[in-house]
Amino acid sequence: MSTKLGFAPLPTMTADEALSEAHRCLMCWDAPCTRACPTSIDVPGFIKRIAHDDLVGSARTILDANILGASCARVCPTEVLCAGACVLNELHERPIDIGRLQAFATDDVVFGDLGLFRSVESTGRSVGIVGAGPAGLACGAELARMGHDVVMYDANEKPGGLNTYGVANYKMDQQTAIREVSFVESLGVEIRSGTAVGADVSLDDLFKNHDAVFLGVGLGAVPALGLDGEDLNGVEDALEFIAALRSASVDLTGQHVAVIGGGNTAIDSVTQAALLGADRVYLVYRRGRDEMKAYPHDIERALTNGVDFIHWSAPKRIEGDGSVSALVCDRTEYGSDGKLQTTEGSEYAIPVSMVLRATGQEKRRSFLEQIDGVAVDASGRVTVDDQFRTGNDRIWAGGDCVNGGKEVVNAVAHGKAAAIDIDRVLQSSPRGK
Amino acid sequence: MADLSVNMCGIDSPNPFWLASAPPTNTGDQIARAFDAGWGGAVWKTLGEPIENVYSRYSSIDVNGQKIVGLNNIELITDRSLEMNLIEIEEVKRRYPDHAVVVSLMVESNADAWDEIIKQVEQAGADGIELNFGCPHGMSERGMGAAVGQVPDYTCDITGWAKASATVPVLVKLTPNITDIRMAARAAKNGGADGVSLINTINSITGVDLDNFVPRPVVGDKSSHGGYCGPAVKPIALNMVASIAADPFTEGLPISGIGGIATWQDVAEYILLGSTTIQVCTAVMHYGYRIVEDMAEGLSNYLDSKGMASVNELRGLSVAKVTDWQDLDINYVVKADIDQDKCIHCGLCYVACQDGAHQAIGAERSEDDKTNVWIIEDACVGCNLCSLVCPVQGCITMEEREFGQTHMTWNEYTSDASPGDLYPRPKHGVTIGGD
Numbered sequence: 010m011s012t013k014l015g016f017a018p019l020p021t022m023t024a025d026e027a028l029s030e031a032h033r034c035l036m037c038w039d040a041p042c043t044r045a046c047p048t049s050i051d052v053p054g055f056i057k058r059i060a061h062d063d064l065v066g067s068a069r070t071i072l073d074a075n076i077l078g079a080s081c082a083r084v085c086p087t088e089v090l091c092a093g094a095c096v097l098n099e100l101h102e103r104p105i106d107i108g109r110l111q112a113f114a115t116d117d118v119v120f121g122d123l124g125l126f127r128s129v130e131s132t133g134r135s136v137g138i139v140g141a142g143p144a145g146l147a148c149g150a151e152l153a154r155m156g157h158d159v160v161m162y163d164a165n166e167k168p169g170g171l172n173t174y175g176v177a178n179y180k181m182d183q184q185t186a187i188r189e190v191s192f193v194e195s196l197g198v199e200i201r202s203g204t205a206v207g208a209d210v211s212l213d214d215l216f217k218n219h220d221a222v223f224l225g226v227g228l229g230a231v232p233a234l235g236l237d238g239e240d241l242n243g244v245e246d247a248l249e250f251i252a253a254l255r256s257a258s259v260d261l262t263g264q265h266v267a268v269i270g271g272g273n274t275a276i277d278s279v280t281q282a283a284l285l286g287a288d289r290v291y292l293v294y295r296r297g298r299d300e301m302k303a304y305p306h307d308i309e310r311a312l313t314n315g316v317d318f319i320h321w322s323a324p325k326r327i328e329g330d331g332s333v334s335a336l337v338c339d340r341t342e343y344g345s346d347g348k349l350q351t352t353e354g355s356e357y358a359i360p361v362s363m364v365l366r367a368t369g370q371e372k373r374r375s376f377l378e379q380i381d382g383v384a385v386d387a388s389g390r391v392t393v394d395d396q397f398r399t400g401n402d403r404i405w406a407g408g409d410c411v412n413g414g415k416e417v418v419n420a421v422a423h424g425k426a427a428a429i430d431i432d433r434v435l436q437s438s439p440r441g442k
Numbered sequence: 443m444a445d446l447s448v449n450m451c452g453i454d455s456p457n458p459f460w461l462a463s464a465p466p467t468n469t470g471d472q473i474a475r476a477f478d479a480g481w482g483g484a485v486w487k488t489l490g491e492p493i494e495n496v497y498s499r500y501s502s503i504d505v506n507g508q509k510i511v512g513l514n515n516i517e518l519i520t521d522r523s524l525e526m527n528l529i530e531i532e533e534v535k536r537r538y539p540d541h542a543v544v545v546s547l548m549v550e551s552n553a554d555a556w557d558e559i560i561k562q563v564e565q566a567g568a569d570g571i572e573l574n575f576g577c578p579h580g581m582s583e584r585g586m587g588a589a590v591g592q593v594p595d596y597t598c599d600i601t602g603w604a605k606a607s608a609t610v611p612v613l614v615k616l617t618p619n620i621t622d623i624r625m626a627a628r629a630a631k632n633g634g635a636d637g638v639s640l641i642n643t644i645n646s647i648t649g650v651d652l653d654n655f656v657p658r659p660v661v662g663d664k665s666s667h668g669g670y671c672g673p674a675v676k677p678i679a680l681n682m683v684a685s686i687a688a689d690p691f692t693e694g695l696p697i698s699g700i701g702g703i704a705t706w707q708d709v710a711e712y713i714l715l716g717s718t719t720i721q722v723c724t725a726v727m728h729y730g731y732r733i734v735e736d737m738a739e740g741l742s743n744y745l746d747s748k749g750m751a752s753v754n755e756l757r758g759l760s761v762a763k764v765t766d767w768q769d770l771d772i773n774y775v776v777k778a779d780i781d782q783d784k785c786i787h788c789g790l791c792y793v794a795c796q797d798g799a800h801q802a803i804g805a806e807r808s809e810d811d812k813t814n815v816w817i818i819e820d821a822c823v824g825c826n827l828c829s830l831v832c833p834v835q836g837c838i839t840m841e842e843r844e845f846g847q848t849h850m851t852w853n854e855y856t857s858d859a860s861p862g863d864l865y866p867r868p869k870h871g872v873t874i875g876g877d
Contacts, residue, residue: 036790037787038805096786
């Protein structure tokens with residue numbers, strides 16, 4: 010692994026650091042941080058337990074609300090969630106470092122062997138979960154804690170979904186993600202990795218073997234842009250680039266990298282490329298800074314790592330002889346009709362040796378459409394009600410396949426809410442499938 | 443630049459800042475360094491019969507990360523020889539003739555013992571002596587310290603012995619571990635004391651080691667109650683200082699105020715309530731002698747801002763402003779006022795008022811999902827709690843309300859010749875778990 014500065018996630022807080030930070034918390038009434046958390050973690054509650062030297066209580070407060078509290082502590086965009094809502098911002102003080110306090114509080118429980126959550130008596134009901142990413146793990150963990158048998162199916166070699174394959178290394182390393190999955194397994198969840206539903210296990214068997222099914226299938230690859238030269242060596246799906254880095258680092262010294270897109274995957278890719286030593290890193294985006302979906306704090310991190318942002322540019326073709334040598338773009342602008350258009354005669358080339366696509370993931374429409382009663386909307390997202398029920402009364406869904414791609418913490422919230430509803434339905438329905 | 447020099451019952455001091463008899467005044471070297479740092483006087487750590495101390499002597503309480511809000515100690519009087527101390531007293535006085543060197547003393551309760559040691563310290567050049575009638579641990583079990591201070595007759599008698607022997611001023615250091623401090627002060631005065639020093643430390647157990655169940659400080663498998671001091675005791679000490687200053691039986695008796703003093707504001711408060719000098723221990727144990735720099739500069743700036751040329755002008759100005767409850771104006775009305783521009787929406791005022799006071803603050807989430815709070819004027823009893831919990835300076839203020847109401851004390855209100863009506867009070871407890 011690379012040991013480049015800034016490549017590793019921030020170290021865990023020391024006890025002294027956590028204590029002094031915990032004491033800064035004002036313990037707000039109806040705390041804005043808790044309100045800003047999609048999983049409604051009682052933030053002042055867990056922070057005060059740190060301050061009062063009750064780490065087990067602190068971890069339980071977090072994990073009862075969000076079983077993936079350890080990874081959320083690392084990958085959540087706290088700047089726009091809990092810490093962004095911290096009232097200390099209004100006092101012109103540094104907000105509480107909630108993410109790192111949460112990691113401090115949960116690490117011993119999640120990565121240790123405290124046995125904080127004991128298994129309960131089995132209900133004899135079984136739930137199949139498709140996809141062992143954050144939504145599925147959260148759903149499965151809750152159901153297992155309620156006594157249901159849970160089997161999770163995941164097509165990838167390793168479980169954990171985007172936590173394992175899609176998170177930038179500088180936020181959380183893969184080992185941490187895998188260890189958290191092991192914690193979920195310790196709650197009584199069975200995970201079958203390398204097992205694709207629809208291929209290795211038939212849909213019929215899935216529904217035959219389980220009383221209920223939760224779909225946490227996430228999204229697919231970043232589709233090709235349809236540009237000339239897209240098949241040249243050095244053109245890649247940005248997510249695959251990030252996934253490859255999870256198990257083996259690469260040295261990008263001497264490389265000129267262009268990442269196409271303006272969202273979170275694009276910003277993670279450029280920062281990652283810069284940290285891996287690329288000589289030049291460009292973020293190429295059709296529109297302006299204000300229209301980027303990436304978070305301001307992530308944009309700032311990319312900028313401080315030396316990334317060049319090229320706005321108002323639409324990729325037109327990729328040039329090269331076997332390998333990429335240039336990304337050719339047109340300038341863009343808003344036309345009088347308010348629509349984005351390319352500017353005639355504005356073509357220019359950016360000399361690069363790598364091009365990464367970060368222009369949005371495909372929906373798993375073809376898989377989902379095979380399942381009776383599961384409807385997808387026009388943009389390919391699974392349609393669910395408030396309880397995350399699909400049109401099939403035995404199937405629930407949550408996470409990126411429902412919201413089109415948001416944060417881990419949103420997926421956890423879906424999975425947990427679905428689990429609560431699944432439990433309610435199973436408890437109130439007669440046995441027999 | 444105001445004049446900070448004072449005269450404490452005949453002892454001249456370049457400023458009112460004295461070190462209390464305690465670990466910071468254990469040796470001549472320490473006191474010399476303290477004088478170099480700016481302290482005007484020092485009360486030498488108590489001299490007396492030879493003793494031995496235990497290891498592990500101090501324990502403290504921290505509050506929300508603030509270290510040593512209160513300090514507890516089970517250290518006894520000096521464990522250095524009287525001979526060595528006397529040599530050092532002489533040396534310190536030789537090098538610092540203008541500074542106040544007061545020597546604290548504690549010996550067994552017979553006149554000859556007191557006479558002997560007083561003559562020795564006077565010979566060494568002490569400017570005054572302080573009778574330690576306050577030490578609450580160890581020495582009191584041997585019939586000294588607080589064992590004397592807790593019995594006014596003993597206090598009076600032994601003060602009399604000391605006065606009979608001494609040619610320099612005699613201060614009596616009082617224990618707060620007593621029901622009414624005024625009785626001890628009166629006894630000291632009756633015995634002829636030139637002034638009193640207070641408070642000594644308060645009996646305390648600061649906490650228990652939750653692993654081995656031994657209270658702190660842990661001495662092997664046991665502990666002992668100690669003497670409590672530091673910022674936490676200041677309010678208790680201020681009340682005792684004020685009550686002695688206001689007591690007609692001890693009127694004019696010079697006071698050296700002690701208890702939790704760390705800043706110039708603390709000093710000013712002690713002086714306002716009647717102290718001539720103040721004594722510091724815990725803050726120096728925490729931060730060192732250098733804290734006197736801020737004290738001197740801060741007090742001087744404060745006096746300048748008040749147009750006072752001397753610290754003596756400040757003394758006692760607040761004594762008459764302490765009165766019995768029944769003499770307070772029950773028609774004085776204040777209501778809380780929230781500066782919405784300063785509010786950071788933490789909701790602390792709301793929950794404090796709702797659960798801990800008088801349900802006079804409303805709260806709701808605003809459209810942009812912040813906690814908005816407001817004062818329910820009719821329900822507000824002006825208790826101050828919200829302004830105390832608010833983390834923003836100047837956000838919640840207490841505003842006086844004038845309705846032409848009559849100034850009226852409880853005594854006047856309940857007398858036959860009541861001067862007016864009671865201004866209406868908010869009523870509470872109409873519904874339980876109401877809507």
